[in-house]
Amino acid sequence: MSEEESSAFERYREHVDRPLVRLFREYGVPRWRWMVLGVVANVIAQVASLAPPVVLGAAIDSLFSGNRAYTLPLVPQAWIPVGAEPQFWFSVTLIGGSFLVTAAFTWIYGVVGNEFAHGVMYAVRSDSFEKLLALDMAFFDDKQTGEVMAILDNDAANLERFLDDALMNSLRLVVMVAGIAAVLFKLHPELALVTLVAVPVMVGFTWWFMRAIAPRYRRRQESVADFNTRIENGISGVELAKTTASEPHEVDRVDGAAHDLYRKVMSVLRLSYFYRPGMELLAGVAFTATFLVGGYSLMTGAAPLVLTEPVEVGTFVTFVFMTQRIVAPLAEVSNIVDQTQNAKASAERVFGLSDIPVHLDDPDDAVELTDADGRVEYDDVTFAYDSALMADEDAETVIDGVSIEAEPGETVALVGATGAGKSTLVKLLMRLYDVTDGAVRVDGRDVREYDLTSLRRQVGYVSQDTFLFDGTIAENIRYGQFDADHDAVVEAAKAAEAHEFIRDLPESYDTEVGERGVKLSGGQRQRIALARIFLQDPAMLVLDEATSAVDTETERRIQRALDRLAADRTTFTVAHRLSTVTGADTIVVLEDGQVVERGSHDELLREDGHYARLWRAQVGDVGSVEADGGET
Structure with a gap:
């Protein structure tokens, strides 16, 4: 993907430096106690697991064959009892105790390791979603939902698997290899060299594999x-697919995406399946060499080839057990590398999201906006989407030199063709975007000087595309005013002309609306949104195509509620149906982001300009003008 084609998310992801180190620094360090406890428990468990073959070898050579005195590596001779039978029971105790210690500390590091890993996953998901909500609206104009969902779900899970499995298995591998090497060199240094000769080759093979597979994981x-x-x-578009009989088209598109994923997955697996058998072969070579050299020495009683001292039975048994122990961890290196590279790609995506800058934020000396009068001024406002957050580097200007004033309690209507910039203009008031040039002022102060939360709480926003969260009707009306009591919710619903239909529902205000409010009609959802604004009681109101796409009777009810809502509030209304704005104090006609006409309904009709032509078209043929909901 070229720099011009990549989005902000991809560009920031590409510049993430040492993502796994950063993962530990930002999420591991705050949970260091869990991590350290897991590491210590893991080390104790692995060291304890090495004891049985060592004790068995010593017992064979001392107690069963009588070839040498009973000694154990790292155990002071003073601790070892005198006599064959006491030494036998001492061996039994050591073997049984080592299994008990291994089991206990394996359980401890399993619990602690999961606490650490899942704690990091929880924090990554929580922080990523918090950052997501903090990002500027321009990010969402250019970002696909599935890509963001992959971060919160798939990528966070990959990090958890890395911390839970790969990290602990890496530690286990290091402890096992180091511990086994130490024991083997203590017992028979020359045979130990034979056993461990394949380790440097494995390290080089692993280094090559990690470099080769990293870009494949990223593409996957x-x-x-x-x-x-x-x-x-x-x-989301299943209704459109069905109503246009386009299911085969959607199946083909999903099939294409699934096939691309299949190819990327197989690219990773083909390399992995080359690496894994290779590691197992090298580990097998080490075992075979150990068995060959040690077994031949034991069978002939001589010191063959590279050995200068013969191998005793107990030492050979210990080597065989230890070599088997080292085969499994070395063979697991492939899984560790897989999970590490997978986590690296996921960490790049997580931090790529967290590194995207937030431009719309509170200034250091932000002013709280409370009890606003509602005087609004657009002063020579120009706006173009921030190309740093958009895939299109040449984003065109949407608003160009617009100046509008609204006194407290006045209603300003914005009309014009689709793409004229009406919806974008009202979103500048709420600082969903920031102006490129000029200023938007509320009560004489630039909106960029206000605390963002306090500003938005003074503006009630109702759009054509009403969104309801999955939950009850009461919860959706109360959204944003979460402490409101039931009586206040009911009063707000009555003011929005929603109480009657809510009361007739099976569970009344406790009725579940379904995902995005699918269990309700468009008009019902719109009135619930209006009830939410009544409960909010803002000083300013933005109505963005609030009565479009509903039937005449529903529109009448909604318009009546809107009239009550707009009374004594500064109101900006974006409308396609001009009949709904004839009573506005000022009607502003926009074309290509510029003001081409302004005035009252009667004044604009007398001018016989653009507004008058739109009016005649709607009055003469209401269906001749295409609805323009969802504009930029």
Whole structure:
């Protein structure tokens, strides 16, 4: 993907430096106690697991064959009892105790390791979602939902698997290799060299594999995000697909995304399946060499080839057990590398999201906006989408030199063709975007000087595309005013002309609305949104196509509620149906982001300009003008 084609998310991800180190620094260090406890428990468990073959070898050579005195590496001779039978029971105790210690500390590090790993996953998901909500609206104008969902779900899970499995298995591998090497060199240095000769080759093979597979993991994660996006779009648009008989088209698109994911996954697996048998072969070579050299020495009683001293039975048994112990961890290196590279790609995506800057934020000396009068001024406002957050580096200007004033309690209507900039203009008031030039002022102060939360709480926003969260009607009305009591919710619903239909529902205000409010009609959802604004009681009101796409009777009810809502509030209304704005104090006609006309309804009709032509078209043929909901 070229720099011009990549989005902000991809560009920031590409500049993430040492993502796994950063993961530990930002998320591991705050949980260091769990991590340290897990590491210590893991080391104790692995060291204890090495004791049985060592004790068995010593017992064979001393108690069963009588070839030498009973000694154990790292155990002071003063601790070892005198006599064959006491030494036998001492051996039994050591072997049984080592199994008990191994089991106990394996359980401890399993619990502690999961606490650490899942704690990091929880924090990554929580922080990523918090950052997501803090990002500027321009990010969401350019970002696909599936890609973001992949971070919160798939990528966070990959990090958890890395911390839970790969990290602990890496530690286990280090402890096992180091511990086994130490024991083997203590027992028979020359045979130990034979056993461990393959380790340097394994290290080099692993280094090559990690370099070769890293870009394949990155491409696989990108494909996962694309596939999630395609699935999310297909499910969200299922009604359109059915009503246009386009199911085969959607199936083909999902099939294409799934096939791309399949190819990327197989690219990773083909290399992994070359690496894993290779590691197992090298580990097998080490075992075979040990068995060959040690077994031949034991069988002939001589010191063959590289050995200068013969091998005793107990030492050979210990080597065989230890070599088997080292085969499994070395063979698991492939899984560790897989999980590490997978986590690296996921960490790049997580930190790529967290590194995207937030431009719309509170200034250091932010002013609280309380009890606003509602005087609004657009002063020579120009706006173009921030190309740093958009895929299109040449984003065109949407608003160009617009100046509008609204006194407290006045209603300003914005009309014009689709793409004229009406919706964008009202979003500047709430600082969903910031102006490129000029200023938007509330009560004489630039909106960029206000505390963002206090500003938005003074503006009530009702759009054409009403969104309801999955939950009850009461919860959706109370959204943003979470402490409101039931009586206040009911009063707000009555003011919005929603109480009657809510009362007739099976569970009344406790009725579940379903995902995005699918269990309610468009008009019902709109009135619930109005009830939410009544409960908010803002000083300023933005109505963005609030009565479009509903039937005449529903529109009449909604318009009546809107009239009550707009009374004594500064109101900006974006409208396609001009009949709904004839009573506005000022009607502003926009074209290509510029003001081409302004005045009252009667004044604009007398001017016989653009507004008058729109009016005649709607009055003469209401269906001749295409609805323009969802503009930029």
